[in-house]
Amino acid sequence: MAEDGYPSVNSMDSHATCPPVPPRLSQGQQCARVGQKALFILVSVALCGMIVEACLIHRLYQTESVTSASVSKIIAEQDDATAAKLHCPVISPSKPVAHLTDGQDAVHAKDIMAWSTDADPLLYEIDYKDRSLVIQKEGYYYVYSKVSFTDNYAFHHLVELRTEKYTWKSINLLKSRKYSNNFKHPEQSNSYLGGVFHLSKGDAIFVKVSNTSKIVQQKPSDNVFGAYMI
Numbered sequence: 001m002a003e004d005g006y007p008s009v010n011s012m013d014s015h016a017t018c019p020p021v022p023p024r025l026s027q028g029q030q031c032a033r034v035g036q037k038a039l040f041i042l043v044s045v046a047l048c049g050m051i052v053e054a055c056l057i058h059r060l061y062q063t064e065s066v067t068s069a070s071v072s073k074i075i076a077e078q079d080d081a082t083a084a085k086l087h088c089p090v091i092s093p094s095k096p097v098a099h100l101t102d103g104q105d106a107v108h109a110k111d112i113m114a115w116s117t118d119a120d121p122l123l124y125e126i127d128y129k130d131r132s133l134v135i136q137k138e139g140y141y142y143v144y145s146k147v148s149f150t151d152n153y154a155f156h157h158l159v160e161l162r163t164e165k166y167t168w169k170s171i172n173l174l175k176s177r178k179y180s181n182n183f184k185h186p187e188q189s190n191s192y193l194g195g196v197f198h199l200s201k202g203d204a205i206f207v208k209v210s211n212t213s214k215i216v217q218q219k220p221s222d223n224v225f226g227a228y229m230i
Contacts, residue, residue: 095229096125096141098133102223108212113147115225126227132162132204133227141227143173144194145207148222149214150186154179156210157191163203173197173205188216196230 103116114131115121127134135141145159159174174193180186199205207225209215217223 093124096135096137096139097226097228098123098126098128099226100128100133100224101220102215102217103220108215111208111210111212113207113209113212113215113223113225116220119220122226129204132206133225135199135201135203135205135227137229138200139198139229140196141199141229142194142196143205143227144192145174145225146190146192146221146223147207147209148188148190148216148218149209150188150216151178151210151214152180152184152186154210155189155191155214156208157193158208159193159205160208161197161199161203161205163200165200170206190222199227 099122100115101119101121102113103119105118106114106116108114109131112131115128117128121128125136127136143159145157147157149155149157155178157176157178158172160170161173162170174195176191176193178189178191180189205227215223
């Protein structure tokens with residue numbers, strides 16, 4: 001103590017204590033803490049991976065669902081279109097009509113042409129019987145025929161009528177004669193006939209040629225026969 005009653009600046013309390021120092025971890029404890037941190041990181045990464053994988057699976061399922069729905073819709077639309085075609089009402093002609101073509105199933109007589117029934121012939125209110133078209137409704141008809149043939153001299157092409165009004169013979173409606181000057185080598189040609197006639201119910205029309213062995217048939221349109229009401 002100084003003489004004037006104030007303490008001396010050089011005086012120190014010998015009993016004062018320093019703040020406590022935190023204890024140092026041992027090497028084993030440090031390794032354990034590092035391991036815990038690494039395990040926490042690994043678990044976090046694994047959880048993130050599982051979340052990402054779940055999201056991808058969910059999106060893939062949604063995509064497959066949308067694709068399946070689209071495919072099902074397309075198939076359903078195609079089925080509906082097919083069904084509509086199958087159930088589409090057939091529009092019938094407004095008047096009697098017939099159109100016949102030649103075919104492998106047609107068995108000709110010596111001079112009378114036959115026509116195919118396997119080639120889906122068009123027959124509406126006109127029947128086909130005994131190589132003839134049989135009229136079912138009276139009226140005016142345009143009658144036509146085309147034949148293709150080979151001959152080295154003369155070829156006759158006719159459309160004739162059988163009717164109950166004349167029972168003793170057929171009536172010639174249309175006729176064509178073609179001649180060839182090449183007697184050694186047959187030439188291929190064709191003949192077309194067409195005209196308008198009044199036909200009654202039960203009348204039968206047919207195609208007659210000079211010799212059916214001369215007929216050439218390479219495609220259905222080579223030989224045709226038909227009639228339609230005008």
